[in-house]
Amino acid sequence: MTKAVVLLSGGLDSATVLAEAKAAGFECYALSFDYGQRHTVELDAARRVARATGVADHVISRIDLRRFGGSALTSDLDVPKGRELDHMAEGIPITYVPARNTVFLSFALAWAETLPASDIFIGINAVDFSGYPDCRPEFLRAFEEMANLATRLGTEGEARIKIRAPLMSMNKAQIITRGVELGVDYALTSTCYDPSEQGSPCGACDACLLRAKGFADAGFADPLLG
Amino acid sequence: MTKAVVLLSGGLDSATVLAEAKAAGFECYALSFDYGQRHTVELDAARRVARATGVADHVISRIDLRRFGGSALTSDLDVPKGRELDHMAEGIPITYVPARNTVFLSFALAWAETLPASDIFIGINAVDFSGYPDCRPEFLRAFEEMANLATRLGTEGEARIKIRAPLMSMNKAQIITRGVELGVDYALTSTCYDPSEQGSPCGACDACLLRAKGFADAGFADPLLG
Numbered sequence: 175m176t177k178a179v180v181l182l183s184g185g186l187d188s189a190t191v192l193a194e195a196k197a198a199g200f201e202c203y204a205l206s207f208d209y210g211q212r213h214t215v216e217l218d219a220a221r222r223v224a225r226a227t228g229v230a231d232h233v234i235s236r237i238d239l240r241r242f243g244g245s246a247l248t249s250d251l252d253v254p255k256g257r258e259l260d261h262m263a264e265g266i267p268i269t270y271v272p273a274r275n276t277v278f279l280s281f282a283l284a285w286a287e288t289l290p291a292s293d294i295f296i297g298i299n300a301v302d303f304s305g306y307p308d309c310r311p312e313f314l315r316a317f318e319e320m321a322n323l324a325t326r327l328g329t330e331g332e333a334r335i336k337i338r339a340p341l342m343s344m345n346k347a348q349i350i351t352r353g354v355e356l357g358v359d360y361a362l363t364s365t366c367y368d369p370s371e372q373g374s375p376c377g378a379c380d381a382c383l384l385r386a387k388g389f390a391d392a393g394f395a396d397p398l399l400g
Numbered sequence: 401m402t403k404a405v406v407l408l409s410g411g412l413d414s415a416t417v418l419a420e421a422k423a424a425g426f427e428c429y430a431l432s433f434d435y436g437q438r439h440t441v442e443l444d445a446a447r448r449v450a451r452a453t454g455v456a457d458h459v460i461s462r463i464d465l466r467r468f469g470g471s472a473l474t475s476d477l478d479v480p481k482g483r484e485l486d487h488m489a490e491g492i493p494i495t496y497v498p499a500r501n502t503v504f505l506s507f508a509l510a511w512a513e514t515l516p517a518s519d520i521f522i523g524i525n526a527v528d529f530s531g532y533p534d535c536r537p538e539f540l541r542a543f544e545e546m547a548n549l550a551t552r553l554g555t556e557g558e559a560r561i562k563i564r565a566p567l568m569s570m571n572k573a574q575i576i577t578r579g580v581e582l583g584v585d586y587a588l589t590s591t592c593y594d595p596s597e598q599g600s601p602c603g604a605c606d607a608c609l610l611r612a613k614g615f616a617d618a619g620f621a622d623p624l625l626g
Contacts, residue, residue, distance in 0.1 A: 237463050242511045273510035276550045280506040284499035285468045313549040320542035324502045329533040 175201040177230070177291035178338075179282045182206050184219030186385060187297035187341055189363045190349050192227050193356040194340045195295045203289060204232040205282055209274070210240035215373035219364035226362055235281055239271060255368075255378040275308035279317055279337065287325045292333035294321075299341035299349060314339055346388025354394060361397035375399075401427040403456070403517035404564075405508045408432050410445030412611060413523035413567055415589045416575050418453050419582040420566045421521045429515060430458040431508055435500070436466035441599035445590035452588055461507055465497060481594075481604040501534035505543055505563065513551045518559035520547075525567035525575060540565055572614025580620060587623035601625075 178200035182188045195202050206220040217234060224232040275296070282294045298309045307313060318337040322328035328335045341349050353360065365385045366375035375382050375398065389396040404426035408414045421428050432446040443460060450458040501522070508520045524535045533539065544563040548554035554561045567575050579586065591611045592601035601608050601624065615622040 233467055235464065235467065238461065239510060241459055241461065242507075242514045272513035273506055273551055276509055276546070277503075277506040280499055280503040281468075283502055284465060284497075287498035288468045307552055307555040308550045310549070313546065316542070316546035316549045320502070320539065320546045323536065323539040323542045324534045325499055326533055 175199070176293070177201045177203060177289045178293040178295055179203045179205055179286045179289070179291050180229075180295040181278055181282055181297065182220050182224060182232070183297070184216040184221075184223055184363060185297070185365050185381075186346075186353070186360060186363050186388075187299055187349060188220075189223045189227075189358050189360070190353040190356070191295050191297040191340060192223065192229070193353060193358045195293075195338075196227060197356055200293060200295075202227070202229045203285060203291065204229045205278075205285060206232070206234045207278060207281070208234055208236045209271070209277075210238050215369050215371075216364045218373065219362060222362040226359055233285070237277065237281075239274065239277065242272060255376065257380060257383070273308065275306075275313070276317070279321075283321050283325060283335070286335065287327045290327050292327065292335050293338055294335070295338045295340070297341055298339045299344055299346075311339075311342060314342075345391075346384055347391035350388050350392040350394060354392075359397070363398070365398075401425070402519070403427045403429060403515045404519040404521055405429045405431055405512045405515070405517050406455075406521040407504055407508055407523065408446045408450060408458070409523070410442040410447075410449055410589060411523070411591050411607075412572075412579070412586060412589050412614075413525055413575060414446075415449045415453075415584050415586070416579040416582070417521050417523040417566060418449065418455070419579060419584045421519075421564075422453060423582055426519060426521075428453070428455045429511065429517065430455045431504075431511060432458070432460045433504060433507070434460055434462045435497070435503075436464050441595050441597075442590045444599065445588060448588040452585055459511070463503065463507075465500065465503065468498060480606060481602065483606060483609070499534065501532075501539070502543070505547075509547050509551065509561070512561065513553045516553050518553065518561050519564055520561070521564045521566070523567055524565045525570055525572075537565075537568060540568075571617075572610055573617035576614050576618040576620060580618075585623070589624070591624075 178195050180192050180195050180202050182192055182204040192202060204224045206217060208217060286294055314337050321335045365381045367379040367381045368376045404421050406418045406421050406428050408418055408430040418428060430450045432443060434443060512520055540563050547561045590599060591607045593605040593607045594602045
């Protein structure tokens with residue numbers, strides 16, 4: 175069985191990507207990060223999703239991006255609430271964590287090299303990349319190019335390292351529809367940027383609003399709210 | 401004053417690079433890693449070098465690359481001793497840590513973006529890149545390309561992010577000669593892959609042998625042994 179490293183935040187997108195990787199026949203190694211995010215309830219979600227989907231291993235790497243500052247997700251900055259969906263796409267949002275996907279993919283690359291696994295899955299999609307520079311296809315292509323020069327696997331290995339983002343061109347409704355087809359239990363996931371300590375979503379941050387619109391457009395009820 | 405992030409391992413090369421960055425007029429932000437390496441004495445060396453050189457800030461990031469395995473520097477694998485210099489260049493050595501420079505540069509990029517600093521210095525050189533894939537110029541160019549697509553700084557900023565490796569085309573003797581010119585105190589540095597608990601070099605690993613040859617070729621005595 176071919177191995178793949180799958181970045182798993184515990185959110186809706188990464189849960190769907192993990193299901194895609196499984197469906198494609200990969201033996202999955204899930205990688206999550208405790209990176210000083212305010213909402214550690216997403217790590218509980220990642221554990222639940224990994225267990226429910228069935229992975230060969232699940233690593234939670236502890237790294238501290240707070241020391242570098244600069245994001246509402248790792249500091250006391252206020253997470254924006256109740257924004258119009260049209261306004262979310264303007265500029266780079268305050269919830270952007272500097273170089274986060276670069277750091278996450280670098281760790282995935284380190285693990286991929288030792289497994290070895292030539293496939294790395296990440297749940298980036300068309301909605302996310304409206305604002306985050308490190309969610310765009312050209313970023314992923316550049317990372318893949320670099321990864322193949324950076325490693326023994328890419329330099330001496332027979333297979334080229336591939337960064338796979340199967341959701342890239344899908345909107346939230348399409349992702350949810352695909353996930354339901356694959357049997358993803360979205361009740362296990364966590365999406366909110368600012369959940370309660372018990373893990374209840376706030377219902378008003380960008381992430382909650384995009385999730386709600388996605389379920390509405392797809393014609394499904396969100397099991398998290400059921 | 402223009403800011404720069406400087407990767408500082410506490411070794412001979414990174415101490416020289418830090419001095420180069422200072423000499424070039426940068427306000428320096430030194431970044432070291434506690435990455436589960438066997439020889440944490442190099443972190444003490446990094447602290448001494450940062451203090452002696454004078455930096456605006458020095459961060460030691462704790463990340464655990466041991467969980468991914470695969471290197472003599474982070475595991476119980478034996479560090480090779482007493483090898484002929486000619487044989488060191490054959491293949492990728494057992495001391496290679498998978499994706500290490502990619503991970504280190506990703507953290508430097510995160511910090512650079514929040515400072516902001518558009519210059520990142522790394523002490524890669526011609527001797528190192530004989531065996532490590534992530535010490536080659538083409539790797540650095542690919543990382544730089546990726547970095548400018550990954551970040552707000554690279555996307556919206558006025559300055560292009562630059563990965564600077566001023567030692568790239570220098571051998572150890574040239575690096576030491578340049579460092580002596582710049583006033584680097586090599587007594588503060590630590591190079592050995594397998595030092596004693598007190599920090600004394602083993603004198604027989606690849607790193608010790610390359611350092612000894614460098615000082616001999618440059619015509620200086622190594623103050624660490626004095």
